[in-house]
Amino acid sequence: MAVELPIYLDNHATTPLDPRVLEAMLPYMTKVFGNASSRNHSFGWAAGEGVNAAREQVAKLIGASSKEIIWTSGATESNNLAIIGGARFNARKKGKHVITVLTEHKATLDSAHQLEKEGFEVTFLEVDDQGLVTPEQVAAAIREDTVLVSVMYANNEIGVIQPISEIGAVCREKGVIFHCDAVQATGKIPVNVADLNVDLLSISAHKMYGPKGIGALYVRRGRPRIRIEPLIFGGGHERGLRSGTLAVHQIVGFGKAAELAMDDLVSGEIERVRGMRDRMWTTLQENLDELYLNGSETNRLPNNLNVSFAYVEGEAMMMAIKDIAVSSGSACTSASLEPSYVLRALGVDVELAHTSIRFGLGRFTTDEEIDYAIAEVITAVNKLRDMSPLWEMVQDGIDIKSIQWEAH
Numbered sequence: 358m359a360v361e362l363p364i365y366l367d368n369h370a371t372t373p374l375d376p377r378v379l380e381a382m383l384p385y386m387t388k389v390f391g392n393a394s395s396r397n398h399s400f401g402w403a404a405g406e407g408v409n410a411a412r413e414q415v416a417k418l419i420g421a422s423s424k425e426i427i428w429t430s431g432a433t434e435s436n437n438l439a440i441i442g443g444a445r446f447n448a449r450k451k452g453k454h455v456i457t458v459l460t461e462h463k464a465t466l467d468s469a470h471q472l473e474k475e476g477f478e479v480t481f482l483e484v485d486d487q488g489l490v491t492p493e494q495v496a497a498a499i500r501e502d503t504v505l506v507s508v509m510y511a512n513n514e515i516g517v518i519q520p521i522s523e524i525g526a527v528c529r530e531k532g533v534i535f536h537c538d539a540v541q542a543t544g545k546i547p548v549n550v551a552d553l554n555v556d557l558l559s560i561s562a563h564k565m566y567g568p569k570g571i572g573a574l575y576v577r578r579g580r581p582r583i584r585i586e587p588l589i590f591g592g593g594h595e596r597g598l599r600s601g602t603l604a605v606h607q608i609v610g611f612g613k614a615a616e617l618a619m620d621d622l623v624s625g626e627i628e629r630v631r632g633m634r635d636r637m638w639t640t641l642q643e644n645l646d647e648l649y650l651n652g653s654e655t656n657r658l659p660n661n662l663n664v665s666f667a668y669v670e671g672e673a674m675m676m677a678i679k680d681i682a683v684s685s686g687s688a689c690t691s692a693s694l695e696p697s698y699v700l701r702a703l704g705v706d707v708e709l710a711h712t713s714i715r716f717g718l719g720r721f722t723t724d725e726e727i728d729y730a731i732a733e734v735i736t737a738v739n740k741l742r743d744m745s746p747l748w749e750m751v752q753d754g755i756d757i758k759s760i761q762w763e764a765h
């Protein structure tokens with residue numbers, strides 16, 4: 358079977374909308390267009406019913422009650438609301454210290470930096486060479502004045518899965534609010550707010566085959582009841598925590614996406630994806646030398662492969678495999694030449710970080726696409742290494758690190 362090009366292997370950045378999600382959304386953009394807050398006519402009731410059903414679907418995916426789901430514009434907003442809103446509310450009675458991790462998503466790190474501007478002190482925990490943080494590190498960092506801890510479930514670059522349940526238990530015991538960014542985990546591994554001991558949890562539809570621009574924040578209502586401050590003010594929607602007319606079609610799509618994500622966890626779909634990912638890693642290793650897996654091999658999402666191809670610069674690699682959409686830890690996000698801060702936090706050296714490629718497989722990835730991608734990557738790596746004087750020296754047994762590059 359011929360594969361259709363280009364091939365999408367960047368499912369950590371976003372995922373395509375599942376056609377079944379689109380089908381569920383369409384009526385809510387035309388016929389069922391009411392404002393879900395209009396309580397006095399059938400247009401509003403119909404929209405409200407769509408929102409209620411979706412709230413149940415999303416709550417079920419994470420083992421929550423529908424009353425605990427707050428709709429947001431995406432996980433960037435969910436993380437802002439949880440971290441800034443949670444810290445501000447609780448600072449009054451407890452203090453101004455927050456704990457998070459160096460490898461978190463920018464939406465978390467920048468929320469923490471905003472708190473620093475407001476006079477909070479933030480501890481950024483380091484990770485080990487596998488990308489993991491321990492419950493003991495969190496316990497040691499908690500102080501009298503700590504109000505909130507935020508640790509992501511699965512990392513968006515390296516797919517590493519943190520010990521959330523154990524970290525949550527530490528926070529619960531110490532009476533500190535625990536937030537978890539579970540965007541990359543939902544639909545790939547089980548996410549249950551009770552098992553995970555979390556108080557606040559962020560998710561996003563477009564990372565799980567739903568539409569962009571809709572997310573949710575789980576806010577715990579049972580004991581201990583969690584209080585946070587809103588960031589957006591208006592009509593008092595979403596229990597006053599997030600005002601604004603609900604985007605009914607997006608919410609309905611998110612609900613359908615959540616239902617489909619639950620199916621994936623029991624249908625064998627996750628194992629199908631894991632099988633393709635493992636086959637890719639094994640085959641690449643059989644055919645190429647000097648490959649380095651970034652992040653833990655065992656505590657890892659089934660759809661993530663992040664590899665450094667020594668002596669092959671990431672940007673050059675992406676150009677050489679143009680028909681395959683991936684991303685690289687080399688991609689310069691700013692004017693600086695600094696590679697991925699996540700890889701650097703693991704202690705990956707700068708040169709090797711620049712050679713990293715992230716493969717993100719998904720629901721629509723096929724065996725044929727993986728075969729094609731493997732072959733393309735092997736060809737590209739061989740070609741680029743053949744052109745590399747450094748690679749040639751390494752082949753000749755020269756220790757590159759010992760070379761004095763500059764004549765004095």
Ligand SMILES: *Cc1c(COP(=O)(O)O)cnc(C)c1O
Binds near residue numbers: 572
């Ligand atoms: C994509 C992502 C976000 C941001 O979500 P948006 O809905 O795009 O705002 C936050 N955290 C992680 C881990 C992500 O992968």
